[in-house]
Amino acid sequence: MQTKLLNLINYFKHFIRFDKYRKIRNKVIKINSKKNNLYDYGESFFYQDMPCINLPGLRNTYKRIEVLDLNKLLFSKKFLDIGCNTGSIILNLNTDFKIGVGIEYNSKLVEIARTIAEEKKIINTKFLAENFLTYEIDEIFDVVLSLANHSTFDKGIDDTNLYFKKIDKLLKNNGILVLESHSPLYEPPKKFEEIVNKYCKNYKILRNGIYKFGNFYDLNRNFYILKKNEN
Numbered sequence: 392m393q394t395k396l397l398n399l400i401n402y403f404k405h406f407i408r409f410d411k412y413r414k415i416r417n418k419v420i421k422i423n424s425k426k427n428n429l430y431d432y433g434e435s436f437f438y439q440d441m442p443c444i445n446l447p448g449l450r451n452t453y454k455r456i457e458v459l460d461l462n463k464l465l466f467s468k469k470f471l472d473i474g475c476n477t478g479s480i481i482l483n484l485n486t487d488f489k490i491g492v493g494i495e496y497n498s499k500l501v502e503i504a505r506t507i508a509e510e511k512k513i514i515n516t517k518f519l520a521e522n523f524l525t526y527e528i529d530e531i532f533d534v535v536l537s538l539a540n541h542s543t544f545d546k547g548i549d550d551t552n553l554y555f556k557k558i559d560k561l562l563k564n565n566g567i568l569v570l571e572s573h574s575p576l577y578e579p580p581k582k583f584e585e586i587v588n589k590y591c592k593n594y595k596i597l598r599n600g601i602y603k604f605g606n607f608y609d610l611n612r613n614f615y616i617l618k619k620n621e622n
Contacts, residue, residue: 394449397606398436401447412444415510419446419477419503429497430545432476439479443511451605452479455538458602459569459614465491468533471561473523474540474548478504481516489533494519494526496547524553528561535562538571539612541586542578555590564621568594572613583613593620 405416423437432438433449440448456462461480465488472481475493477500484491493516495501501520508516519526523540535558542551562568568591572583594617602612 394434404447416446422503425499441479443483449608452483454604470534471532472536490515492517496522531563534567536569539573566619568617570615575611
């Protein structure tokens with residue numbers, strides 16, 4: 392019920408905005424309305440907001456970027472965003488990263504990300520409509536973003552052990568791993584701590600904390616900034 396109300400408010404915000412981004416918002420709203428058999432995290436509207444086109448959503452993109460200090464972490468870096476959804480994190484960063492690769496198995500969300508990247512002329516991005524666990528990525532990254540994706544409600548990520556093994560393979564020595572928990576309403580903080588302790592033994596904790604902003608989709612999530620040790 393709360394989500395439906397938030398979505399109605401967010402759609403109304405779009406509806407009353409007659410700004411220069413209205414046309415592109417209408418375009419991505421139309422793409423988002425396409426039906427498929429995949430779980431809809433936005434529950435009919437958008438899971439993450441897209442500030443670069445004034446598109447509201449359930450989660451706060453700019454605050455996440457700010458709290459995780461992503462513009463600094465990703466400066467001149469090649470990075471991977473696993474489960475990137477509509478690419479909201481990548482597309483709302485400063486554009487002075489080397490290249491940002493987003494992987495998301497819901498193809499309509501990837502279509503939205505590519506559409507916005509083209510509209511905004513953000514050329515140092517690549518969006519893959521693929522399953523992270525099965526798709527062969529022949530690249531090494533400076534930073535990997537795992538933002539509430541180590542396990543997923545829709546069971547798209549159903550093997551946490553394999554998930555972290557693949558991250559370790561793709562991340563260079565001394566590279567940075569950014570981990571974000573699910574909402575504590577879905578994943579108890581103790582369980583997330585157990586996951587970090589179990590799968591990130593080869594990493595040094597640089598910083599960790601708790602989100603103190605937003606609605607229940609963001610509030611009280613835990614995060615870790617980790618540095619991979621040299622093998």
